[in-house]
Amino acid sequence: MSQKQYWKKGLVCVLLAFCCCMAITPALNAAESSEDYLLPPPLHVSSSLETAMFQRMSVREFTTEPVTDDELSTVLWAACGYQIDGGRTIAGINGTYAGIIYVLKEDAAYTYDPWNHSLVFFKAGDWRNIVGWQYEAPIQLGLCYNTTKADAKFAGAELGQIGQNIQFMANALGLGTVVCGQTPPAIDPLGIPESQEGMIVMPLGHPLHPYDFKHRPLWLSLLPRVQSSTLSLSDALENRTEHSSFTGELSRAMLSQIVWSTYGLSPSLDRSEQELNSIHRHRTVPSAHGYYPFDIYVVTEKSISYYQPNLLIKVNTLINVSAPIDFIGLPILTYLRVVKAGDHRTELAAASAEPTISSAPAILVIVLDVERTRPQWHDDLSGEQFRQFWYFEAGASTHNVLLEATAWDLTSTIVLPRDTGAIQSLLRLPDECLPLFLMPVGS
Numbered sequence: 001m002s003q004k005q006y007w008k009k010g011l012v013c014v015l016l017a018f019c020c021c022m023a024i025t026p027a028l029n030a031a032e033s034s035e036d037y038l039l040p041p042p043l044h045v046s047s048s049l050e051t052a053m054f055q056r057m058s059v060r061e062f063t064t065e066p067v068t069d070d071e072l073s074t075v076l077w078a079a080c081g082y083q084i085d086g087g088r089t090i091a092g093i094n095g096t097y098a099g100i101i102y103v104l105k106e107d108a109a110y111t112y113d114p115w116n117h118s119l120v121f122f123k124a125g126d127w128r129n130i131v132g133w134q135y136e137a138p139i140q141l142g143l144c145y146n147t148t149k150a151d152a153k154f155a156g157a158e159l160g161q162i163g164q165n166i167q168f169m170a171n172a173l174g175l176g177t178v179v180c181g182q183t184p185p186a187i188d189p190l191g192i193p194e195s196q197e198g199m200i201v202m203p204l205g206h207p208l209h210p211y212d213f214k215h216r217p218l219w220l221s222l223l224p225r226v227q228s229s230t231l232s233l234s235d236a237l238e239n240r241t242e243h244s245s246f247t248g249e250l251s252r253a254m255l256s257q258i259v260w261s262t263y264g265l266s267p268s269l270d271r272s273e274q275e276l277n278s279i280h281r282h283r284t285v286p287s288a289h290g291y292y293p294f295d296i297y298v299v300t301e302k303s304i305s306y307y308q309p310n311l312l313i314k315v316n317t318l319i320n321v322s323a324p325i326d327f328i329g330l331p332i333l334t335y336l337r338v339v340k341a342g343d344h345r346t347e348l349a350a351a352s353a354e355p356t357i358s359s360a361p362a363i364l365v366i367v368l369d370v371e372r373t374r375p376q377w378h379d380d381l382s383g384e385q386f387r388q389f390w391y392f393e394a395g396a397s398t399h400n401v402l403l404e405a406t407a408w409d410l411t412s413t414i415v416l417p418r419d420t421g422a423i424q425s426l427l428r429l430p431d432e433c434l435p436l437f438l439m440p441v442g443s
């Protein structure tokens, strides 16, 4: 063989070897997982948006069955992925996206890159039981944020939306998860960069006790019953929009259902007999220690009203129980109580960061009652160091509004209060009740 032929053959071999390497790289990556790798396209989930809301619950016990790459891909896309037209499945608070998801697998820790829908290698080793020490699961998701982009409160509200999507999509896929919040953050041993801060850990896996929901509305109210739309969870996430100017009118059914989505109780009863979850009638959002310290107000052309998700849950505060009374699956005694008659939308909008929202047919106000975060019978979570968790819960409620508005061909957006005192006086709120977000809803 001449030297020329030798080099030619050598080059062909090198090219062939390179091509072979490229072909098997994803397989190697999936097997060894010491590199970044692309996730498969997310699955389309056809169960309805409301089914996901009806069946949202905390799962704390998991089997050892692995979570497939298809399932992980779908959960992560739902969490904070990109829509086809470039929008996102969650709203950035104040126009910023600061959330970062660490994905802890058996072999290594990764971060989720929503733009490329890929996992980016962070550190080798099995960190799952260190970070996710509360509950053992095949995958642990660490919800963190970039401290140069948002403070803990706004990051909390963004992570609340992400957590809500993870819980909805996990449930729709037959997987389970629970929001675990700790201070100092449970992710700290992983050694994340200094510009990042951890907030929440969510184990992800197959529930040890399978879901078992029975539709038992037991609805005692003049408000229209909540109903399931034909919109799938995947389509709701793909099609959700945010707008800053609004028109149109809302029917009673629309208003009632959108208000319910913020903080209402499920018309379905949980019969799954989880050892680590005794609640039978869950709400549309999770709450740290099950305190549920928020009040929702609805401001329309006619009045300002207070939303009572279920009068019977007042029993919780009366008998000082250490866990929510919803473990017996109480009937739902729900209503809107008028606090002030007349059209106060312009005053409310003027006290917000976006006065143009006054044209919205309804503006919801999400109010934190700090007093309810320090019950006598359990931990006091009213301090500033815990406030991020309440923003997380508020973020989950705002997200439900954006999704439920989509089901009615409506839109919404998350608006910040500008003059808290003016809103408190308009809604007749005491000092310890803090309006965190406003949600205009309309066409």
Ligand SMILES: Cc1cc2nc3c(=O)[nH]c(=O)nc-3n(C[C@H](O)[C@H](O)[C@H](O)COP(=O)(O)O)c2cc1C
Pocket (backbone or CB within 6 Å): 056, 057, 058, 059, 060, 134, 178, 179, 180, 181, 182, 277, 279, 282, 283, 285, 286, 287, 288, 289, 290, 389, 390, 392, 393
């Ligand atoms: C910010 C936040 C922090 C939470 N932290 C924990 C936690 O550390 N461990 C846990 O088991 N559950 C935690 N939860 C879940 C709540 O306990 C749960 O949502 C509540 O009891 C209602 O139960 P459900 O979600 O099954 O309806 C947390 C929820 C939120 C919103």
